[in-house]
Amino acid sequence: MAKVGIKDIARIANVSLATVSRTLRTPDLVQETTRQRVLDAVAASGYKPNRMGMNLRTQRTGNIMAIIPDITNPFNAGLIRAIEEAASNLGYAVLLGDTQSSPEREKQYVDLVEAGQADGMLYFSGRNPFDFDPEKPIAEQIPTMVNSNEELDFDGIDKVMLDNVQAGRDAVQHLLDLGHTRIAAITGPLNTQSAQSRMQGYQQALLDAGIELDDKLVIEGDYQIDSGVEGTERLLRLKTRPTAIFCFNDDMAIGAINVLKSNDYRVPEDMSVLGFDDILYSTYVRPALTTVAQPVEEIGRICAEKLIARLQGDESPPxxxxxxxKLIVRESTGPAPK
Amino acid sequence: MAKVGIKDIARIANVSLATVSRTLRTPDLVQETTRQRVLDAVAASGYKPNRMGMNLRTQRTGNIMAIIPDITNPFNAGLIRAIEEAASNLGYAVLLGDTQSSPEREKQYVDLVEAGQADGMLYFSGRNPFDFDPEKPIAEQIPTMVNSNEELDFDGIDKVMLDNVQAGRDAVQHLLDLGHTRIAAITGPLNTQSAQSRMQGYQQALLDAGIELDDKLVIEGDYQIDSGVEGTERLLRLKTRPTAIFCFNDDMAIGAINVLKSNDYRVPEDMSVLGFDDILYSTYVRPALTTVAQPVEEIGRICAEKLIARLQGDESPPxxxxxxxKLIVRESTGPAPK
DNA sequence: ATATGATCTGAAATCGTTTTCACAGTTTCG
DNA sequence: CGAAACTGTGAAAACGATTTCAGATCATAT
Structure with missing residues (x-):
C-alpha cells in the first residue's frame, strides 16, 4: 500500500505537522478555514494516522488483553463477546490470550501487557503470574487489571466475582428439596478457587441437612465434557449410587446425561442432573438442563468497563x-426415586 | 510500575543504547563479556523492551487481526483457538474482531489494520470492505490478508476454502441413499457465498436423482439455534411434509431436533436431521448428529500460518x-419412513 | 612496518505521531 | 492608549526502541 503520512497531508494542505494533528485530535484549536483545508487533504488522500507512531507518543495502544483459559468453552466465549462489545463501544480493541490453562502462556501474555502491547488486562485465572514485593503498593508493580472467574490471592485490584459458596449451596438445596440425600458432585479442578468454593457450598448444604459427607460421591473433573462422562461412569459403578449429580459446569452435565441415557437411566426420573453456567446449549439438550446461571453478559461488560475506566483515570479504591x-429449574432435576 | 528503559540498562551496564539493543536482538554481534554485563543488568532490573517503541521502529506490531462474525458460535470459537495456537507458536498475538456480522464493525476493524495496529488480518466474511482500484495491483492497495469461510469476490489474495457445493451434494446424497425423496433445507443467509454454494449442491443432488425442486422445502436460516427451531416449525405445518431436513449448520440442526422431539417425532425414525460443521456438541446431542465435518483446526492453522508466512516475506503467488x-454418520439420519 | 580486514562499539538518525513552547497578531479592558 | 489576555500557528522536542554509519582496536598478510 502506498503509505501517506502526516507529512504528506501537511504539505498538501500547506500547514505544519502540528496543525494536521490538531485538526484530527482537537479541532477546536484550529481555525475553520485551515481545518477545512486539512480535512479536504485527508479525505482526498485517504490518510489514516499511523497507530504505531500514535501509540508511542501517547503511551497507549487502545488494546486490552483478555487472558482466558479456553475460548471453545461456551461460557468463556460469551464472556469474550460481551467484553469485545463493551470495549468496542469505548474505542478499545481486544487482544485474545487463550492460555489453555498453561501457566507459561499466562505468563507470556502478562509479559506482553507489561511490555506495553496492551494498556491493561482482564485476568480470568487464579494463578498469580507476578512476583511483586508485598511490602510496596501493588498498583505500582503490576499493570492495570481486573480479575474475574477465578480469584487471585491478593488484594489491591478490582475483582468481579460470583458468590460460589452460596451458588453451591443453592444448587444442592434444590436437590435436597426434591428429596435427594445421596448427592454426588463432579467438580472442577480442585486447585481452583471457584471449584473449592462450590465444593464448600456443597458440603455446607449437606451438613446443614444432617447428611454425612461421602468421599466416593465427589469426583474431580476438569470442566470438559469428557470428564463429565468419566465421572458419571465411575459413579454408576458404585455399590450405593447417588440419585442426583451436581456438575460444576454445563459441559460436564451434558456429558453426564449422555452416559446416563446410554445406560438406560431416565433423567430425571432415575437420576437428577444439575449443571452450572447456563450456556446456550443447556436449553436445547434433552432433558433441558437445570443449572445455576451466571450473568455472563454482565460479567464481561462490567470487567471491560471497569478496566477501561481505570485506564482513563478512575482512581477510586479497588x-x-x-x-x-440464579438457579434455573428446567427438566433435568426431579423428585428422588424411591 | 516504575518503568526501566533501555537507557537505564545502558547506564547500569556502562554501554551504549545500541549495545543493549544488539545484546537482545543480535547477540552474536556483541562480545561475550559485554553481553554478559548487559544481560546481568537486564535480569537485575527486570527490563522488558517497550513494544511501542519497538513496533514503531521496526514497523511491525506482532499482532494479527482475526475478523469473524460471532465468537459464540462454536465453529468460530474452534477456529479462533486454532489460529491463536498457531500464531502464538510463531510469536504473534491475535486481535479479535468480533463483528456480529455488522458491515460497520467489519470496516472498523479493517481500518485498524490499515492504520497499522496489526500486521495483517484473517477475514472470515464475504463482504468486501475495500474500495480499491481494480486496474492497479491489489496487493498494493490492501493490507496483507487471508480470506476464509466466506469467499470474497476478488482475486489476488490467499484463500482457504471448503468445496461447499460438493459438501452440499454429499449431504443430500447421503439422505437420498437412505431413500428420502422429500428433503428440506434450512439454509444460512442466502446472501452469503457459503450458503449459496451448499444450496447449489443441494439442488444438483436432487436434480441428478430426478427429483423436482420444491420451494416450500427451502427455508432461509441465519445459523442461530432459533432459526432452526422456527424453520422446523414451519416445515411441520406443511401439507406434505419432508422426511429429512438438511440444516446448514449444527446449531440449527440442534434446534430442529428439539422441535421435532417436542412434537413427538422420533429422530431418525420419523424424520432425519443432518447438520454441518461437526461442532463438539454434535456428539453429545441425542440422537448424535449426522453432519458434514469441516476440519476446523486445520483451517485455522493454515490461515494463520499462511498469513504469517506472507508477513515474513513469502512472495509466492496468492x-x-x-x-x-467429511460426512460423519451418527444417529440422527436413518431410512426414510414408509 | 604497513596495509587490509575483521571485530566490537557508540553517536546519531530514524520510525510517525502528539504536545510543548514560543511568537505573531488580534481582541479586551481598565 | 497600553497592558493583558486570547487565538492560531509552526518549530522542535519527545515517546523508546533499532539500525546505519563510522571509528577504534586488534589480528593477519604482505
Whole structure:
C-alpha cells in the first residue's frame, strides 16, 4: 500500500505537522478555514494516522488483553463477546490470550501487557503470574487489571466475582428439596478457587441437612465434557449410587446425561442432573438442563468497563463487585426415586 | 510500575543504547563479556523492551487481526483457538474482531489494520470492505490478508476454502441413499457465498436423482439455534411434509431436533436431521448428529500460518487452498419412513 | 612496518505521531 | 492608549526502541 503520512497531508494542505494533528485530535484549536483545508487533504488522500507512531507518543495502544483459559468453552466465549462489545463501544480493541490453562502462556501474555502491547488486562485465572514485593503498593508493580472467574490471592485490584459458596449451596438445596440425600458432585479442578468454593457450598448444604459427607460421591473433573462422562461412569459403578449429580459446569452435565441415557437411566426420573453456567446449549439438550446461571453478559461488560475506566483515570479504591447467580429449574432435576 | 528503559540498562551496564539493543536482538554481534554485563543488568532490573517503541521502529506490531462474525458460535470459537495456537507458536498475538456480522464493525476493524495496529488480518466474511482500484495491483492497495469461510469476490489474495457445493451434494446424497425423496433445507443467509454454494449442491443432488425442486422445502436460516427451531416449525405445518431436513449448520440442526422431539417425532425414525460443521456438541446431542465435518483446526492453522508466512516475506503467488470436508454418520439420519 | 580486514562499539538518525513552547497578531479592558 | 489576555500557528522536542554509519582496536598478510 502506498503509505501517506502526516507529512504528506501537511504539505498538501500547506500547514505544519502540528496543525494536521490538531485538526484530527482537537479541532477546536484550529481555525475553520485551515481545518477545512486539512480535512479536504485527508479525505482526498485517504490518510489514516499511523497507530504505531500514535501509540508511542501517547503511551497507549487502545488494546486490552483478555487472558482466558479456553475460548471453545461456551461460557468463556460469551464472556469474550460481551467484553469485545463493551470495549468496542469505548474505542478499545481486544487482544485474545487463550492460555489453555498453561501457566507459561499466562505468563507470556502478562509479559506482553507489561511490555506495553496492551494498556491493561482482564485476568480470568487464579494463578498469580507476578512476583511483586508485598511490602510496596501493588498498583505500582503490576499493570492495570481486573480479575474475574477465578480469584487471585491478593488484594489491591478490582475483582468481579460470583458468590460460589452460596451458588453451591443453592444448587444442592434444590436437590435436597426434591428429596435427594445421596448427592454426588463432579467438580472442577480442585486447585481452583471457584471449584473449592462450590465444593464448600456443597458440603455446607449437606451438613446443614444432617447428611454425612461421602468421599466416593465427589469426583474431580476438569470442566470438559469428557470428564463429565468419566465421572458419571465411575459413579454408576458404585455399590450405593447417588440419585442426583451436581456438575460444576454445563459441559460436564451434558456429558453426564449422555452416559446416563446410554445406560438406560431416565433423567430425571432415575437420576437428577444439575449443571452450572447456563450456556446456550443447556436449553436445547434433552432433558433441558437445570443449572445455576451466571450473568455472563454482565460479567464481561462490567470487567471491560471497569478496566477501561481505570485506564482513563478512575482512581477510586479497588473494589470487589459481586454478581448474582440464579438457579434455573428446567427438566433435568426431579423428585428422588424411591 | 516504575518503568526501566533501555537507557537505564545502558547506564547500569556502562554501554551504549545500541549495545543493549544488539545484546537482545543480535547477540552474536556483541562480545561475550559485554553481553554478559548487559544481560546481568537486564535480569537485575527486570527490563522488558517497550513494544511501542519497538513496533514503531521496526514497523511491525506482532499482532494479527482475526475478523469473524460471532465468537459464540462454536465453529468460530474452534477456529479462533486454532489460529491463536498457531500464531502464538510463531510469536504473534491475535486481535479479535468480533463483528456480529455488522458491515460497520467489519470496516472498523479493517481500518485498524490499515492504520497499522496489526500486521495483517484473517477475514472470515464475504463482504468486501475495500474500495480499491481494480486496474492497479491489489496487493498494493490492501493490507496483507487471508480470506476464509466466506469467499470474497476478488482475486489476488490467499484463500482457504471448503468445496461447499460438493459438501452440499454429499449431504443430500447421503439422505437420498437412505431413500428420502422429500428433503428440506434450512439454509444460512442466502446472501452469503457459503450458503449459496451448499444450496447449489443441494439442488444438483436432487436434480441428478430426478427429483423436482420444491420451494416450500427451502427455508432461509441465519445459523442461530432459533432459526432452526422456527424453520422446523414451519416445515411441520406443511401439507406434505419432508422426511429429512438438511440444516446448514449444527446449531440449527440442534434446534430442529428439539422441535421435532417436542412434537413427538422420533429422530431418525420419523424424520432425519443432518447438520454441518461437526461442532463438539454434535456428539453429545441425542440422537448424535449426522453432519458434514469441516476440519476446523486445520483451517485455522493454515490461515494463520499462511498469513504469517506472507508477513515474513513469502512472495509466492496468492493461492486458494482447499480443505476437505467429511460426512460423519451418527444417529440422527436413518431410512426414510414408509 | 604497513596495509587490509575483521571485530566490537557508540553517536546519531530514524520510525510517525502528539504536545510543548514560543511568537505573531488580534481582541479586551481598565 | 497600553497592558493583558486570547487565538492560531509552526518549530522542535519527545515517546523508546533499532539500525546505519563510522571509528577504534586488534589480528593477519604482505
Amino acid at each position: 473494589e470487589k463487585t459481586f454478581v448474582a447467580h | 493461492e486458494k487452498t482447499f480443505v476437505a470436508h
